[in-house]
Amino acid sequence: MGKVLYITANPKSIENSVSHRVGQAFLQAYRHSHTNDEIREINLYEEDFPTIDNDILNGWGKMRKNGISFSELNEVEQQKINALNTFTDMIASADKYVFVSPMWNWGIPPRLKAFIDSFVVVGKTFHYTENGPVGHLQVKKAIHIQVSGGIYSQEPFAKMDYSHPYLKQVLNIIGIDDVEVLYVEGYEFDLERADDIIRKGIDDAEKHALAF
Amino acid sequence: MQIKGEIQMNKTLIINAHPKVDDTSSYSLKVFHHFLTAYKELIPDSETIEQIDLYSDVVPIVDKTVLSAWEKQRNEQELTSQEKEVTDRMSEVLHQFKSADTYVIVLPLHNFNIPSKLKDYMDNIMIARETFKYTETGSVGLLKDGRRMLVIQASGSIYTNNDWYTEVEYSHKYLKSMFNFLGIEDYQIIRAQGTALLEPNEVVEKAYKEVEEAASRLAAK
Numbered sequence: 001m002g003k004v005l006y007i008t009a010n011p012k013s014i015e016n017s018v019s020h021r022v023g024q025a026f027l028q029a030y031r032h033s034h035t036n037d038e039i040r041e042i043n044l045y046e047e048d049f050p051t052i053d054n055d056i057l058n059g060w061g062k063m064r065k066n067g068i069s070f071s072e073l074n075e076v077e078q079q080k081i082n083a084l085n086t087f088t089d090m091i092a093s094a095d096k097y098v099f100v101s102p103m104w105n106w107g108i109p110p111r112l113k114a115f116i117d118s119f120v121v122v123g124k125t126f127h128y129t130e131n132g133p134v135g136h137l138q139v140k141k142a143i144h145i146q147v148s149g150g151i152y153s154q155e156p157f158a159k160m161d162y163s164h165p166y167l168k169q170v171l172n173i174i175g176i177d178d179v180e181v182l183y184v185e186g187y188e189f190d191l192e193r194a195d196d197i198i199r200k201g202i203d204d205a206e207k208h209a210l211a212f
Numbered sequence: 213m214q215i216k217g218e219i220q221m222n223k224t225l226i227i228n229a230h231p232k233v234d235d236t237s238s239y240s241l242k243v244f245h246h247f248l249t250a251y252k253e254l255i256p257d258s259e260t261i262e263q264i265d266l267y268s269d270v271v272p273i274v275d276k277t278v279l280s281a282w283e284k285q286r287n288e289q290e291l292t293s294q295e296k297e298v299t300d301r302m303s304e305v306l307h308q309f310k311s312a313d314t315y316v317i318v319l320p321l322h323n324f325n326i327p328s329k330l331k332d333y334m335d336n337i338m339i340a341r342e343t344f345k346y347t348e349t350g351s352v353g354l355l356k357d358g359r360r361m362l363v364i365q366a367s368g369s370i371y372t373n374n375d376w377y378t379e380v381e382y383s384h385k386y387l388k389s390m391f392n393f394l395g396i397e398d399y400q401i402i403r404a405q406g407t408a409l410l411e412p413n414e415v416v417e418k419a420y421k422e423v424e425e426a427a428s429r430l431a432a433k
Contacts, residue, residue: 011275045275052322054232054267061237105338107386110273110331113323120323128369128408132376162386169380170323 002037004030005094009101009112011045018198019147022184023100025202026145029209030098040094044111050084051114088124096141096212097176099167103148107162116170125174135175142171143180143212145205149188153181182208224251224430225312226263229319229330233268239404240366242416244318247364247423254431262308266329271305272298274335302336309337314360314430315396317387321367325382334390343394353395360398361391362426364419368408402426 006027014020031039042049050056059077062068070078101112108116119125126135144167146152152161168179184201187194226248232238252261264271272278281295291299319327326334337343344353363384371381388399404419 011279013276051328052231054235057232058235104274105334106390107331107334110328110335113325113331114328116325117322117328160389162382162389166325166382169382 002034002095003093004034004037004039004096004098005091006039006041006098007044007100007112007115008042009044009099009109009115017102018184018187018201019100019102019145021198022145022147022182022201022205023098026098026100026143026205026209029206030212033210044109044115049115050080050087050118052084052117053080055080056084084118084121085124087118088121091119092125092137092174094140097171098143098145098212100145101147101163101167103146103152103161103163106160108167112167116167120170120174133173135173137175138177140176141178141180141212142176143182143208144168145182145184147184147201149186151183151186151189153183153185180208180212222256222259223312224255224259224261224314224316225309226261227315227317227330227333228263228265229267229317229327229333231267231320231327231329233265238320238366239407239412239416239419240318240320240364243366243402243404243419243423244316244364246420247316247362247427250424250427251431254427259431262312264305264308264333266327266333270301271329271332271336272302273332278302305333305336306339306342310343310355313358315362317361317363319363319365319383321365321371321381321383324380326386338390338394351393353393356395356397358398359396360430361396361400362430363387363399363401364404364423365401366404366407366419368406370406370409371403372405400426 006023008020008023010017010019012020014024027039027041030037055077059073059081062073062077063070070081073081099112101108122128125137126133128134144164146164150157152158152164164181164183168181171179182201182204184197184204187197190197226244228241228244230238230241232241235241248261277295277298281291281299284291284295285299317330319330340346343355344351365383369377371377371384384401388401391399402419402422404415407415
């Protein structure tokens with residue numbers, strides 16, 4: 001039995017969002033083909049989760065720089081760091097990750113960056129060595145379904161994609177080397193083909209789900 | 213020759229993207245305060261400075277409410293009071309940005325990219341027909357009137373050795389690419405870098421010198 005985390009970052013409703021529709025198609029096909037797996041869905045725009053703030057940075061700073069122990073931190077710092085640790089451990093305990101995100105202004109939605117900062121944590125999911133970071137989440141895999149109005153999987157605009165390459169990079173850092181990508185793209189610049197692009201995206205998502 | 217009808221703007225906008233907001237132990241904030249002191253001494257009285265603290269001021273996130281409000285605005289429908297409140301604030305944030313001609317962004321580098329509130333801010337200011345427009349041949353920036361951008365970034369590692377770290381410095385690559393796209397070609401980054409590897413005081417001292425030079429350059433116009 002595998003544990004799967006399905007992470008979406010789009011505030012739109014399912015009917016109005018291409019990324020939700022493609023993501024849900026993936027999920028349904030995955031459920032049918034992996035009946036024993038446990039799937040948890042997290043919509044980063046619906047669910048509250050611990051994020052890095054002043055108290056957490058201060059708490060970490062005191063422990064790292066000033067050699068203060070956890071029990072000497074103030075109550076709020078302890079509470080927030082505990083909540084963050086529990087969340088990071090929960091996320092890190094999955095076997096497979098499905099990320100579904102729209103591209104906003106050539107980058108990821110801000111709540112996805114906040115999620116990454118709660119997941120990609122030094123000492124928890126990776127550590128630094130002289131040769132750079134080493135991830136703790138090996139033998140796991142991920143797929144990123146990126147939905148965008150324009151086309152970014154190829155030139156001339158591939159260099160403007162600060163979204164998928166970044167997510168792939170941070171997943172690599174924590175040890176997830178196997179990162180697939182499915183681009184569902186271009187439907188805003190070729191309105192006549194929009195329905196075809198979305199339908200193909202749904203088909204592709206179902207195919208990826210069977211093999212994932 | 214084209215004559216500009218606009219009044220000469222002389223505003224510097226400080227965009228503070230540090231979650232610690234005003235903590236004195238932060239390296240990026242230390243370097244920023246050093247910059248600000250030097251800059252204030254050099255600028256004329258006519259120059260105004262405004263500051264937005266992204267982690268304590270209200271910077272709306274693009275959420276269900278905002279998306280619903282945008283949809284209604286497109287269809288010329290009436291907004292709810294909540295939708296109006298949030299879109300009014302977004303307009304304020306956008307207009308404050310547009311009203312300045314010199315920008316200073318202060319940020320810590322977290323996971324090789326900009327802090328999430330700074331991405332929220334980017335989503336508030338990158339608005340079609342306000343700061344860029346769509347054309348048949350792609351999007352074009354609308355801020356091509358000689359604005360200047362200074363980014364002050366602190367990081368534990370070093371990003372200028374042309375190695376793996378240089379590759380993964382998404383913060384700088386993203387900000388430079390976005391502001392160049394909007395039309396702000398005069399972009400400079402000053403890094404207080406390597407605080408986890410080198411003697412932090414030396415890192416900060418080196419950055420102090422660099423921001424002093426930047427302050428002179430920016431104050432001289």
